Structures are given as C-alpha cells and as structure tokens.
Amino acid sequence: MSSTSIEALFALFKGEFGVSHRELATLILSSHPLADGMSPAQRAENTTWLTRYVVHAPMDSLQDRLFADFNLSARRVHHLLGQRCRADRDIFQVINGSSIMTNALGSADQKALVYRNALLRLNASFDDATEKARAALILTIASGCTDNVTLAIGLAQAYLRSNGLPFHEATPCPDALAQPSSDSPSIDTPPDSIGLIRLIDNRVASGPYRISTSGAGTTIGALALGKDAIADVNVDVSAEHLRVWRSQGHWLAQDLNSTNGSALIRSNGSCVFLTPGASVEIVPGDCIKLANNTLFSVIAMAAESSTAKEDA
Incomplete structure (x- = not known):
C-alpha cells in the first residue's frame, strides 16, 4: 500500500x-x-x-x-x-x-x-x-x-x-498564436499528435510524453507542474524552460527565456538555436536539446481517442 x-x-x-x-x-x-x-x-x-x-x-x-x-x-x-x-x-x-x-x-x-x-x-x-x-x-x-x-x-x-538568496524566477508564457519562424522545415501534412521521448546516451529513457493539443500546449522544465507538463529533465534546465504547442496545424517550440538555452537538431544534422520569444516549427525526427544535455526526440503519435481523453 x-x-x-x-x-x-x-x-x-x-x-x-x-x-x-x-x-x-x-x-x-x-x-x-x-x-x-x-x-x-x-x-x-x-x-x-x-x-x-x-x-x-x-x-x-x-x-x-x-x-x-x-x-x-x-x-x-x-x-x-x-x-x-x-x-x-x-x-x-x-x-x-x-x-x-x-x-x-x-x-x-x-x-x-x-x-x-x-x-x-x-x-x-x-x-x-x-x-x-x-x-x-x-x-x-x-x-x-x-x-x-x-x-x-x-x-x-x-x-x-x-533573505536575498536565489532559487527560481518565473518565466513568461508564449503567445499561443505565435507564427513559425522563417527557418521552419517544410512538411506537407504535420501530424495531428506528437510526443517527446527522453534520450540519455542515445538510448530511450522514457515512454513518450504526449504534447497537449490545447492552446496552452505543454511546458517543459525542472519545476513545471500540471497535467500536461514535463519535468523529466536535468538540474541545469530552467524551472519553465520551453513550451511546445499547436497553432494553425503546425507544432511550434519556444524558449521561455531559459538560463542555459535551447536548440533544435534537425534530422539532417543541422542545428537551430532558439531565440527566446521566437517560435520554431518542429516535426517528427527533430531532437530538442535543453541546456547542456537534456535531449528529447520528437515523434508522431496516433491521435488520442475520445475514450482515453475522458479517462484522463
């Protein structure tokens, strides 16, 4: 018990x-x-x-x-x-x-x-x-x-x-209707549902975390709380580090003024460093790197059934 x-x-x-x-x-x-x-x-x-x-x-x-x-x-x-x-x-x-x-x-x-x-x-x-x-x-x-x-x-x-001591400063939320940046990848039909898989030493270290399709999306960070939050990160990741959400059929990521930064590693090996406040489109096959070595792989997922939503 x-x-x-x-x-x-x-x-x-x-x-x-x-x-x-x-x-x-x-x-x-x-x-x-x-x-x-x-x-x-x-x-x-x-x-x-x-x-x-x-x-x-x-x-x-x-x-x-x-x-x-x-x-x-x-x-x-x-x-x-x-x-x-x-x-x-x-x-x-x-x-x-x-x-x-x-x-x-x-x-x-x-x-x-x-x-x-x-x-x-x-x-x-x-x-x-x-x-x-x-x-x-x-x-x-x-x-x-x-x-x-x-x-x-x-x-x-x-x-x-x-007592004048540091611990955690709040970070702002992104605009849920922000538009993708010009360096977004070209994809014919973005998936209706995506998830993130934590990678440690190039090995899968977690089951997929489904990204919320609600306007607010999913917040990732060391102190991120809530039904759709992801806190499975290393200590150098900010309290609320990155947000991923869906807007007008596209999946977007935005760094929330994190201390140690975020990067997007494309499937072709190219790397995009996220500028705080600027949204970048993500697609399955990308990897999101938070701070020094917290890595998530973006995957497509089957759409969540209405029964599963009700159970959740």
Missing part, C-alpha cells in the same frame, strides 16, 4: 531524525483552538486522534486550519534538530537523499519529479548550509502536509527571496 504525503512526512522525520509522531505534530500543528476549544497541537497528545485524523488521514480530509504556518513549522523543526546536534548540512543531505517523500508524491502531475528537481536546484543555488536546510524543511513540510508541491516551492522561494 502506497503512503500519502502526510504519512511520508512523519515517516521521514521518525526514521531519519528520530522525531516521534507526537513531537513532530506539536511542531507543525496549529495552536489555534477549534470549535471545541482545543487546538490541533493539544489534540495531538491523544495518540488515537493523531494517528487517525492526521498521520493516516486521507489527504483530502486534512484542512488548512490543522496546520501552523509552514515557515514557523520549519523554524521549530530546525531548532529541535539543532538541539539534537544535527548539523545543517546533514539535515539537507538527509532530506535530499531520502526517497520517502518522492515515493509518496508519486507520478501524478509529475509532483515527485518536480519536488526532486526543487531540491537539486536548491542544492546548486547557494552555499549557505543553514538557509539551505531551512528552505528544504519548508519545502518538505509543506509538501507533506498539503500534497501541493507548487505551494511548497512558492513558500520556499519566498523565504529565500526574503
């Missing part, structure tokens, strides 16, 4: 840091009283209540009012771990090296990939071990309590920004 993100949170701190369920609950649950006059933190003294209504509760039953402010929770947990002589570098390494939370987040909307990418980006962003540990605690506690990785990343980002 797979764990929920809240179960993973309690398991992580108990297994890796020796923090009991009750100890963690007193640090992350709200001290504001509920209707009966008792706060969630006070109720946590009752092991049966804590187990049933928090640790093993369905995620959709966990209300926001149960939890303290996540920044406050992270400070409390950080203080407790410091009292137990856990170094900041160790705290981050344990969180970054554990698979408990990523396994619980699962593959839905690629939350696990985005959570993992956020930790990798955090590790590469700056050297301050204390701030790195605190940001990782915010990210992990908020993800565990809400199952909302977007919210968790936003809180970690806001914390770092308030």
